[in-house]
Amino acid sequence: MKLLVAIAILVSALAISSSFAYDPSPLQDICVAINNPKNAVFVNGRFCKDPKLVEANDFFFPGLNVPRNTTNKDGSNVTAVNVDQIPGLNTLGISLARVDYAPNGLNPPHTHPRATEILVVVEGELHVGFVTSNQLGNKLITKVLKAGDVFVFPIGLIHFQWNVGKTKAVAFAALSSQFPGVITISKSVFGSNPPINVNVLAKAFQVDANVIEKLQKPFA
Template sequence: MKSLSFLASLSLFPLIFPFAIASDPSPVQDFCVGVNTPADGVFVNGKFCKDPTLATADDFFYTGLNERKDTNNMYGVNVTFANVDNVPGLNTLGISFARADVAVNGQVPPHYHPRASEILGVSEGTLLAGFVSDQRLFTKTLNVGDVFVFPQGVLHFAVNIGDVPAVAFASLNSQNPGTVFIADTVFGSNPPINPDVLATSFQLDSTIIRKLQAIFGPSTETILNF
């Protein structure tokens, strides 16, 4: 009876704690090329599936990651992100990838991916990469050929500490990992969070909070869109 009770409880675990086992679903077909119109197929993992007989090599193809991008912005960075929206063949495959161009002293500011871990590899220049877990900082200086792993859901960043522009490539284990930038989220919400609330949270004067909200507010140009 005790064994039966244990098995019954175990079978209910996914229903009671669904987020504890959440991840991109494993595909049960070779591919499901994502399209946006229901006339093209059934809805799977946020997209409709194209008729597989109509799929082409272009559905699984992306070009342009060899191109340098303009980094003349407040962060000194430009991220080219390839996910299911511009590579429809990624739908249900649980992967995405990106290129980051980082100017000297530029950075990919602190952020996290709620649905993916990330592996970052440097192909040009030098980056200081790091993440924070339970208030413990893990950092490493990355040169050409080095890689660093960011666990899922942890705050991480990368800074160009070298003398030349840096280029890095990243792979993430979700077709849509999501990206939450800390400053943009906290100080750029629409409508804004009450400055007095943030002043207490960050132990800053409310006038400083208002200045930060003016910098990161929703009217500010979006620089990092990935």
């Protein structure tokens, strides 16, 4: 029953998302992404399959009801369903994800550079939030969500979800892009390849260089 409610809410969210999609509006009904450029058209960063060869599996992804493994350092697992998983999403401006959280699990602070996200909690209790831009004073907007609650993370803003309940949690997210992208803040800042100069980060965070080196070490 919980899953059916989540799907109903998610379908509504996707419908709204597609109406206000950030991606460019398509000029054709469908454009199934393929890797082979032979006899193809290049649209939205993907080659398009000949519409006459399109089949149901181009618009299909199975098993989003299956719990994911959360035995990792963050205690969370994001199952993305974007144009890489469903090639038929190409040019449609929407995607979704399932997020599983272990108790105390965290989907760490990150951004989606190309999408607004709307999240619906199916199970458990999440502390979520996002931070506004420098222009608006970097204000933290937070809320504790329970099953059935919905929260929106505006495009490009840093946001997070943390399981504050005693049991596992599950949420589904709809995003206003076929390929929203993700930038995990800690990994990008402290785990870049090659690493950002220690002195640059020390000055930026106003700490000693040895602190930065310790923060970089787990990502090396």
